[in-house]
Amino acid sequence: MVQNMPIEQIRSIMEVLQSSLDAYLFILDMTSEVYYIPEKLTERVALDSTRVENCMEALKAIVYPSDYAMLAEDIARCASGEQDKHDLEYRWLGRDNRVIWINCQGAVITDADGHRLLVGRVSELGRQAKADNVTGLRRETRFRLDVEEILRDRPESIRYCMRVGIDNFKEINEKDGTEAGDLILYELSKCITDTVVEEVSVYRLVADEFMLIDTGSGMVEQPAEIYNQIKTKIEKVIKGKDYSGFYTISAGILNRDFAGKSSEDIMKLSEFALNEAKRKGKNQLAFFEQKDYDQYLKHLDIRKEIRRDISNQFAGFEVYYQPIVEAGSYRIIGAEALLRWQSKKYGSVSPAVMIPIMEESGLIIPIGRYVLWEAAKMCKKWKKIIPEFHVNVNLSYVQVHKSDLMNDVSACMQEVGISPDSLVLELTESGSIETDNRIQKLLQDLKDSRINLAIDDFGTGYSNMRYLKEIQAKTVKLDRSFVLQALKNDYDYMIITHLIDMIHSLGSTVCMEGIEYDHELEKMKSTKPDMIQGYLFGRPSPAEVFETFLLENGKNGQ
Ligand code: C2E
Numbered sequence: 001m002v003q004n005m006p007i008e009q010i011r012s013i014m015e016v017l018q019s020s021l022d023a024y025l026f027i028l029d030m031t032s033e034v035y036y037i038p039e040k041l042t043e044r045v046a047l048d049s050t051r052v053e054n055c056m057e058a059l060k061a062i063v064y065p066s067d068y069a070m071l072a073e074d075i076a077r078c079a080s081g082e083q084d085k086h087d088l089e090y091r092w093l094g095r096d097n098r099v100i101w102i103n104c105q106g107a108v109i110t111d112a113d114g115h116r117l118l119v120g121r122v123s124e125l126g127r128q129a130k131a132d133n134v135t136g137l138r139r140e141t142r143f144r145l146d147v148e149e150i151l152r153d154r155p156e157s158i159r160y161c162m163r164v165g166i167d168n169f170k171e172i173n174e175k176d177g178t179e180a181g182d183l184i185l186y187e188l189s190k191c192i193t194d195t196v197v198e199e200v201s202v203y204r205l206v207a208d209e210f211m212l213i214d215t216g217s218g219m220v221e222q223p224a225e226i227y228n229q230i231k232t233k234i235e236k237v238i239k240g241k242d243y244s245g246f247y248t249i250s251a252g253i254l255n256r257d258f259a260g261k262s263s264e265d266i267m268k269l270s271e272f273a274l275n276e277a278k279r280k281g282k283n284q285l286a287f288f289e290q291k292d293y294d295q296y297l298k299h300l301d302i303r304k305e306i307r308r309d310i311s312n313q314f315a316g317f318e319v320y321y322q323p324i325v326e327a328g329s330y331r332i333i334g335a336e337a338l339l340r341w342q343s344k345k346y347g348s349v350s351p352a353v354m355i356p357i358m359e360e361s362g363l364i365i366p367i368g369r370y371v372l373w374e375a376a377k378m379c380k381k382w383k384k385i386i387p388e389f390h391v392n393v394n395l396s397y398v399q400v401h402k403s404d405l406m407n408d409v410s411a412c413m414q415e416v417g418i419s420p421d422s423l424v425l426e427l428t429e430s431g432s433i434e435t436d437n438r439i440q441k442l443l444q445d446l447k448d449s450r451i452n453l454a455i456d457d458f459g460t461g462y463s464n465m466r467y468l469k470e471i472q473a474k475t476v477k478l479d480r481s482f483v484l485q486a487l488k489n490d491y492d493y494m495i496i497t498h499l500i501d502m503i504h505s506l507g508s509t510v511c512m513e514g515i516e517y518d519h520e521l522e523k524m525k526s527t528k529p530d531m532i533q534g535y536l537f538g539r540p541s542p543a544e545v546f547e548t549f550l551l552e553n554g555k556n557g558q
Pocket residue numbers: 322337338339350351352355364368371394395396426456457480513514515516533534535536540
């Protein structure tokens with residue numbers, strides 16, 4: 001219909017249509033090389049007038065450099081009559097110098113003067129959620145489509161998929177604003193695209209993540225090398241621009257067994273590998289390992305089982321008690337409450353496996369309350385047999401940080417009806433005790449409420465005498481591994497002897513853990529601990545068994 005119309009008339013029609021459109025309508029007069037564009041496009045890209053002369057030259061200013069040749073070639077074909085349709089996805093540069101992914105479609109017509117015109121529209125793909133206007137890269141949906149096709153037709157051609165993420169991106173956004181976040185994303189995308197060869201496709205996934213997929217047939221580029229190059233580039237950019245923060249990147253890499261996988265699998269497994277890199281301390285890469293992933297899936301399943309049993313009134317959970325005896329008399333003066341879980345699916349799961357899972361998921365909070373209440377109730381009962389009896393309950397740092405622990409402890413003591421000296425809370429030694437405000441607050445609250453604290457597993461990690469002095473724990477529990485060392489060699493034996501002396505001089509008592517045999521007791525008793533806990537005096541056992549044991553032996557010692 002517009003065929004053979006004067007160009008002014010075509011422009012008027014397009015102006016009317018333009019006002020109701022999100023896309024940009026254009027006429028490219030290929031005969032006189034004039035480009036007619038709508039007003040709003042002059043705001044978006046560096047073209048200053050709605051009538052652009054010498055347009056092929058002018059386009060160089062707004063088309064992404066490496067896409068220009070492809071565009072010029074396509075337009076030449078339209079101009080020469082080789083084709084009468086134009087349909088390209090390529091990149092522009094916006095006035096803010098950011099990449100804009102566009103789709104340009106048009107048809108060739110002839111006007112009243114016999115000029116060949118390309119008439120069409122340009123849509124920003126970002127507005128259609130296909131490409132991302134912060135980085136100019138294609139997005140996750142596109143990655144999924146592309147990778148599905150490759151997985152279907154030639155999975156063996158994939159050399160690696162690498163998922164790159166900015167460490168602590170949330171913090172950058174929160175601290176420096178989303179503008180700063182966007183800028184880092186943009187810089188990183190540039191570092192990535194500058195590093196990789198053409199056969200590597202790069203996509204922007206959600207938030208701060210990028211996906212690289214190499215299906216090249218040329219030189220094998222080691223993904224680790226690529227990662228290091230990107231890392232070096234972004235570090236330079238950050239230094240060069242004098243950004244206030246220090247931003248690092250991590251990567252997860254899949255480099256084999258693509259056959260039979262779906263795009264969903266690639267997304268899941270690469271996310272797992274990236275999380276592994278972050279979990280190991282960030283600023284590094286991790287290769288996907290099937291055995292780690294299987295272990296992770298098992299942990300997820302265990303977590304599901306734990307959650308189900310918790311909501312089923314703690315079915316399968318039980319608190320065991322292990323005697324703590326007074327050194328010398330060997331009278332039972334207390335017990336440590338130790339959690340046990342009999343899973344329907346996995347049988348008896350050791351605390352070494354389940355406690356970290358509970359901590360990571362926060363489930364340790366309800367479980368910790370359960371142990372505290374059970375232990376307090378039993379303590380009240382057993383105080384009738386041994387008046388000075390106390391129960392030790394292990395605390396996790398997750399409870400300290402993510403729950404109102406003092407409130408739970410006070411409520412428990414009050415409702416069960418036990419006094420503060422009946423309860424010892426055990427906290428594993430850790431370097432953060434000194435510096436962490438929440439822990440400091442808890443220690444103060446415990447002091448104010450006259451609840452005793454024991455430093456657990458002393459000798460396995462931080463083992464700092466200075467904080468022992470500051471904390472003024474009632475008791476320091478020497479870990480079994482430390483005791484074993486002392487049993488094996490004279491040097492450690494001497495250290496333990498002095499250490500116990502020092503702890504005493506700070507006003508704390510010592511509980512020696514893990515004594516299993518008579519000869520161990522014989523040797524270690526001369527180091528003068530105040531209390532002993534170990535298989536020799538009783539294994540952790542269910543409340544009824546422990547109670548019988550208390551009734552038989554408790555009063556008279558061994
Ligand atoms: P822990 O607090 O140091 O508890 C002492 C551990 O040493 C217990 O292991 C106990 O069974 C073991 N043990 C005691 N005497 C001997 C001995 O003579 N020889 C040997 N080989 N081992 C001995 P268990 O019950 O497996 O608990 C392991 C860890 O799990 C505990 O170490 C504690 O850190 C944690 N845990 C257990 N129950 C709870 C709980 O209710 N809450 C929290 N947060 N952690 C808990």
